[in-house]
Amino acid sequence: MQSEAITFHPVVIGGGSVGLLYAARFLLNGQSVELVTRSREQAALLGERGLSLYTLDGRRETVAVNASPIEDGLPAGDLYLLAVKQTAIAELLPLLRQLPRSARVLALQNGMGHHERLAEALAPEQRFYAINTEGARRLSPTDVEHTGTGLLRVGPWTAEPVRDPLIAAFVAWANRCGIRAEYVDAVEPYAWRKLLANALINPLTALFEIPNGMLLDSPHTLRLMRELFDEAAAVSNRCGQKIDEADWQEIVSICRNTSRNLSSMLQDIRRHNRTEVDAINGYLVEKGKRTGTPVPLHETLLRAVLLKSGMETAKGEAAHDRSG
Structure with a gap:
């Protein structure tokens, strides 16, 4: 099956700069997405005002977004982009453990150590990692600025014999939407x-x-x-x-x-x-x-x-x- 033919239902966990950037990109390219925020206040503001992306060429694009606070749990989906800080991962582990085995979690953390913590909650086939070098700045709870281009590398922590179809579909989608992305055999290096x-x-x-x-x-x-x-x-x-x-x-x-x-x-x-x-x-x-x-x-x-x-x-x- 071609990865382009596989559909996915993304959930972005985290209302910081990276989470807002990817949520906006999903929506602006016609892909529905659920956004999970730390606070109920941010979710409410996003519901009222929408999500605004300030692009590299100075445009402001605003889209409606479905947002909910983490205290309400994780919405149904099959691809979860984990865009929270390292310091927030521990409190999310109980929720991640409840995900079905068919779900995939794509972690976008800075630093190191998150791969060890995610191994406590997720099976090997569920956890994937992304190295993001694009720049983003959160201007407010509802506004994010794209400040620099980069490359998104996605894959398992260490090499696996077979590539995951859902993750491959996400990478293919990203490239079609102008996000430079590649599926790598191992993210650790x-x-x-x-x-x-x-x-x-x-x-x-x-x-x-x-x-x-x-x-x-x-x-x-x-x-x-x-x-x-x-x-x-x-x-x-x-x-x-x-x-x-x-x-x-x-x-x-x-x-x-x-x-x-x-x-x-x-x-x-x-x-x-x-x-x-x-x-x-x-x-x-x-x-x-x-x-x-x-x-x-x-x-x-x-x-x-x-x-x-x-x-x-x-x-x-x-x-x-x-x-x-």
Whole structure:
């Protein structure tokens, strides 16, 4: 059966930048979708206002969307795009366990560790992973901006003998709709490369409060990025994932292609939300300790982001108390 002939019924879990971006793309290309949000308030606003996508060429496109809060459970579907942060996965495991064996879950997380947690709830044939390098920024609970082009790599964590027809159908659909996507035999090598990109870009943009592209404007940030890359590459190589000079050039390209994008870590700090630094730099620090590979710069970045996040949260709480 041709993958193009297979229909699927997607459910997007997560109302952040990536979740809103893919929900909008489904709808704007004629594919019905259910959107699951963390809060009832966001679901209600989406029902009232619709979902607006600000495109790369400056257009605003608004579509009606069916949205419901996670407390109402997961709607019926066969393809679940898991677009929540690493920190939210644990609370979703009971709901994911209730999905039928025929359902497929496609995880779009930054960082590492989610594949281990999803293995607790889902059978091997149910869980798939995606590495997304496109840029998106949530402007409000109902508005998302597409800030940079990229590539969506989709597949199992490690190689499987047969490709899944439903996942293949999703990849074929994505390419027909102008989303550059490919089905890869194993996502793990790409996940390591995305981890390295996130470990360089996210904490530095969060600490300096700058968009991705500004990291390339100074020789000081470029040198710091390169030193961080060398540390992370040493850990990756010790873990069996070969990293080389081409991967450094790819990170520079990501900064350039998403130059206007505000990293998710910077957005989290500004919104006084918990960051994913533990699943990114913290993961590298943990692997560095296990393999005997020193990563002092990543240890420092980890502490600095945790400190800044705590300080910004305290400022937000103080401002709320004064306004109250």
